[in-house]
Amino acid sequence: MTEAWEPEEEERPRLGASGPVKVKVPAKINLHLGVGPARPDGYHELSTVYHAIALHDELTARRGDTLTLTMEGVGAGELALDDTNLVIRAARALARHTGVAAHARLHLRKQIPLAAGLAGGSADAAAALVACDALWGTGMTRDDLAAIAAEIGSDVPFLVYGGTALGTGRGETVSPVLARPTTWHWVVAVADGGLATPAVYAELDRLRALRAAPPALGSTDDLLAALRQRDPEVLAGALGNDLQAAALSLRPQLADVLKAGRAAGALAGIVSGSGPTCVFLAYDASEANMIASALESAGVCREARTATGPVAGARVV
Numbered sequence: 001m002t003e004a005w006e007p008e009e010e011e012r013p014r015l016g017a018s019g020p021v022k023v024k025v026p027a028k029i030n031l032h033l034g035v036g037p038a039r040p041d042g043y044h045e046l047s048t049v050y051h052a053i054a055l056h057d058e059l060t061a062r063r064g065d066t067l068t069l070t071m072e073g074v075g076a077g078e079l080a081l082d083d084t085n086l087v088i089r090a091a092r093a094l095a096r097h098t099g100v101a102a103h104a105r106l107h108l109r110k111q112i113p114l115a116a117g118l119a120g121g122s123a124d125a126a127a128a129l130v131a132c133d134a135l136w137g138t139g140m141t142r143d144d145l146a147a148i149a150a151e152i153g154s155d156v157p158f159l160v161y162g163g164t165a166l167g168t169g170r171g172e173t174v175s176p177v178l179a180r181p182t183t184w185h186w187v188v189a190v191a192d193g194g195l196a197t198p199a200v201y202a203e204l205d206r207l208r209a210l211r212a213a214p215p216a217l218g219s220t221d222d223l224l225a226a227l228r229q230r231d232p233e234v235l236a237g238a239l240g241n242d243l244q245a246a247a248l249s250l251r252p253q254l255a256d257v258l259k260a261g262r263a264a265g266a267l268a269g270i271v272s273g274s275g276p277t278c279v280f281l282a283y284d285a286s287e288a289n290m291i292a293s294a295l296e297s298a299g300v301c302r303e304a305r306t307a308t309g310p311v312a313g314a315r316v317v
Contacts (some may be wrong), residue, residue: 017048018139021061022136025159026052027118027307029279030270031187031227031235034217035204035242041140043154043170044201048082049177050155051224053186053309057110058317059087061131064105067091073110073119086125086152093148098138106131109264115194117247117273120156126159130314136220162313164227165222176307182230183308184281185288187266189257189301191276195247199273203246212244236268236281247275254278257300264294274305282306 029051036045049118057073067083069088079085083092087106095102106128112120129145132138140148142160149156154171185299207213217240226238248254255273257278261269265287266280280302282288292304 001038014314017135018063021131021134022317023059023061023127023131023314024056024317025059025123025130026162027055027112027120027123027188027312028052028155028158029118029309030241032152032217032223033241033243033273034220035201038201038205039170044152046169046171047220048171049220049227050158050165050167050174051184051309051312052159052164052305052311053188054311055065055112055118055188055307056135057108057112057127058118059065059124059127059131059136060107060109061128062105062107063135063278064103067102067104067106069106070233071108073108074112075110075114076115077158081167086121088129088155090125090149090152090156092236093127094132094136094138094140094145097148097197098136104132104135113190113277114119114191115196116187116276116277117271117275118193119159119273120310123159125149125152125156126314129156129160130316142200144174153302157183159244162315164173164310164312166224171174177224177227180230184232184235184310185283185285186270186307186309187261187280187282187288187291187295188305188307189261189278189280189295190303190305191251191254191257191278192302193227193276194236195250195274196275197274200246200250204243205248207245215241217242231282232267232281232283239268239270239281241270243274244271249277251278253300257295258294260298260300262300263293266291270313282305
């Protein structure tokens, strides 16, 4: 963790951006999400493989006299734009760690669905860290920003980095997965309405207490080996999510989405994170387009989008 320090403006001048800073940040899916028992702090021990996909939000930061947030797109009028928002919390955390004044005008253009298992809020927090670092000239490294990100939320450090990575602890400890570059093709089936992550974890605990949940996934070894083989059919057989049973219990109609995707030719389909978004692995871009069209025609989801992965994390554009 980067230590906070008292500002010394005359001795340590900063060279921040004079104009606006625009940052793009991707959504994430979990190729493997193994959930352990609840810890004393209330979190669950996780063993997950994160994967950033080309479904992006954009955050623009400009100089200002105070810290403000405005937004457009998905969730406009629904999301609070005050200190409870992860974007504001991230900007304040960076200011606190670096000793600068938390002054910026932030504008979010949101496309990642809310409460969808795609870490949209965490993505926006990662974007705020990168944008404000550039705006204020704080000179943080990616590792510095990831350390601050871990205080904000479990998925935020990964979205600072992007790519494909192993997550442990409550998900905040991130290690890049070393594999030869491969583009994977995904279909993202967006549901109507969201699912609250704490409710899904609570439902998993309930199902396990009743011995009604499938066996826990365990090690990520098979998934990591499948990534190295670069064969979508092999990767399809290794995908897994311990939270899927809980998401299906809370939202039974997700079973229809998974069935429709497989019927349309997907190599595999799983609930993304805590849901209710479902993601499907396709053999190539053409197959992904056909699967997306079939899902929309079947009327089992609000919309279906194609996306590739892995992609970079929050980046200035």
